[in-house]
Amino acid sequence: MVQQSQPGAARERVLAVALDLFARHGVNGTSLQMIADEIGVTKAAVYHQFHTKDEIVRAVAAPAFERLYRITEEAERKRRRSERAETILAGIVDLVVDNRRLSAVLQTDPAVTHIVRARPEMQDLERRITTLLAGPDPDDDLLLGTVMVSGGLMNVATDPRLAGFDDERLRRHLLSVARRLIRLRPPPAPKEEPQVT
Amino acid sequence: MVQQSQPGAARERVLAVALDLFARHGVNGTSLQMIADEIGVTKAAVYHQFHTKDEIVRAVAAPAFERLYRITEEAERKRRRSERAETILAGIVDLVVDNRRLSAVLQTDPAVTHIVRARPEMQDLERRITTLLAGPDPDDDLLLGTVMVSGGLMNVATDPRLAGFDDERLRRHLLSVARRLIRLRPPPAPKEEPQVT
DNA sequence: GTCTATATATGGATAGAC
DNA sequence: GTCTATCCATATATAGAC
Incomplete structure (x- = not known):
């Protein structure tokens, strides 16, 4: 997996993956685990970017x-x-x-x-x-x-x-x-x- | 609470409540607990009518x-x-x-x-x-x-x-x-x- | 920025009494 | 038909090490 080193890249990666999963499964059908798995990190890494799921939804x-x-x-x-x-x-x-x-x-x-x-x-x-x-x-x-x-x-x-x-x-x-x-x-x-x- | 004694009435009650909640919160946003609470019974009572949540969705x-x-x-x-x-x-x-x-x-x-x-x-x-x-x-x-x-x-x-x-x-x-x-x-x-x- | 580990709550689902 | 009690998986979220 290629490391993203640009500032804000990890954040954008979360948003892109979240959007894709939201579109396929709906927001309530998408867990933070699914988002983390899709990126290849842990849930805690996602939580480092966004403190709540609602925050991800709003950012998307x-x-x-x-x-x-x-x-x-x-x-x-x-x-x-x-x-x-x-x-x-x-x-x-x-x-x-x-x-x-x-x-x-x-x-x-x-x-x-x-x-x-x-x-x-x-x-x-x-x-x-x-x-x-x-x-x-x-x-x-x-x-x-x-x-x-x-x-x-x-x-x-x-x-x-x-x-x-x-x-x-x-x-x-x-x-x-x-x-x-x-x-x-x-x-x-x-x-x-x-x-x- | 009035008891429904007609055959199938409990089943219909579940479907009516489920539809209402599905429309407001989406299927994934609706738990069996919410359905049970709305009717005024326990989850187990709902499970007596439908053995899985998918079954409720299909029946609706x-x-x-x-x-x-x-x-x-x-x-x-x-x-x-x-x-x-x-x-x-x-x-x-x-x-x-x-x-x-x-x-x-x-x-x-x-x-x-x-x-x-x-x-x-x-x-x-x-x-x-x-x-x-x-x-x-x-x-x-x-x-x-x-x-x-x-x-x-x-x-x-x-x-x-x-x-x-x-x-x-x-x-x-x-x-x-x-x-x-x-x-x-x-x-x-x-x-x-x-x-x- | 990412990890392991964990806390806490709720989800779906089952067993067995009444 | 409905209840209490419980099982197990997963959910969101947090703490603290690397």
């Missing part, structure tokens, strides 16, 4: 949620509703495509829900994203499309039937399908005047 | 999968592709609406995936459903829409943002959104006017 999830937060802030600065929706949608699709395995874990794992998403600022973030996607007063179909986008995109990314899609192909079709779900017209090409909805 | 999931199997068989007997897709889609939507909480567990819980969905006949069933929805040779957009339907419907059913939808309202909009995703025209309804996408 943190980068994605921080990115989601930044995308949300950016989208909220746009003036028109279509711009806001397009920005948050494209941002989420990019995020999902860049973190295919992570997405499903963050979206559906009950442990993640309890540890990360239950926090008030997370619930607030999810509410803001819903508003960005659906606008302030959506009808039933639009609301349901929005729910399916915010929940379904993550599932789709990990589905084995789409394993053969490379990132660019997955991104393009995810965007296309998601836009239809929230009745969003594709944005105008650069250098053109925006069209009125 | 079984009715939904049997119903899914019957719907699939029925859909495959239809002659036209649109009829097959409409039958399986409407059947799945009904199934999801009738079992809102169960759906997400069955679809996304890693323990369920390992215990139930990993079985060859289950994988075969899921493959047949994909073919029913998408046809034999789907393009990228249709395949992705199909994946989103088969994965996303279940998520949608449990989303708190749709908690206020009654069954009929949820069913109607799920069908509408799902049909758009797989580019399926609504069937000629007896008293409803067909919608144009």
Whole structure:
């Protein structure tokens, strides 16, 4: 086994292995022993990096949620509703495509829900994203499309039937399908005047 | 505590409580102790009904999968592709609406995936459903829409943002959104006017 | 940073009384 | 059908040596 001597390398190794195991077995189905075994160290070595299991879960999830937060802030600065929706949608699709395995874990794992998403600022973030996607007063179909986008995109990314899609192909079709779900017209090409909805 | 004296009542009580806990904490996050506590009996009493935890999981999931199997068989007997897709889609939507909480567990819980969905006949069933929805040779957009339907419907059913939808309202909009995703025209309804996408 | 060893709690599961 | 009591494995977590 090659020794990792860069600073923080051991920490990153734990996070990478943890993510892989979380995606396969769920957070509650993954023990610290499994993580340690996969790396080839003991549990105590893992505990040297993270003092609790929750800490590992938060560290695995943190980068994605921080990115989601930044995308949300950016989208909220746009003036028109279509711009806001397009920005948050494209941002989420990019995020999902860049973190295919992570997405499903963050979206559906009950442990993640309890540890990360239950926090008030997370619930607030999810509410803001819903508003960005659906606008302030959506009808039933639009609301349901929005729910399916915010929940379904993550599932789709990990589905084995789409394993053969490379990132660019997955991104393009995810965007296309998601836009239809929230009745969003594709944005105008650069250098053109925006069209009125 | 009222004694349940009907035959099979204790068994049904375990299944109902287990489903509720599975939906909230996931299968791996639910211990037999939690199930027993929720009912107000001891672990041993639960073990009298089910000899292993896997057995409980299978018993919780079984009715939904049997119903899914019957719907699939029925859909495959239809002659036209649109009829097959409409039958399986409407059947799945009904199934999801009738079992809102169960759906997400069955679809996304890693323990369920390992215990139930990993079985060859289950994988075969899921493959047949994909073919029913998408046809034999789907393009990228249709395949992705199909994946989103088969994965996303279940998520949608449990989303708190749709908690206020009654069954009929949820069913109607799920069908509408799902049909758009797989580019399926609504069937000629007896008293409803067909919608144009 | 990693190890051995251990503390403590809880998990699934069984035996046998009532 | 339900109980108490118990077995054994594994879980998270900590202490202290190297």
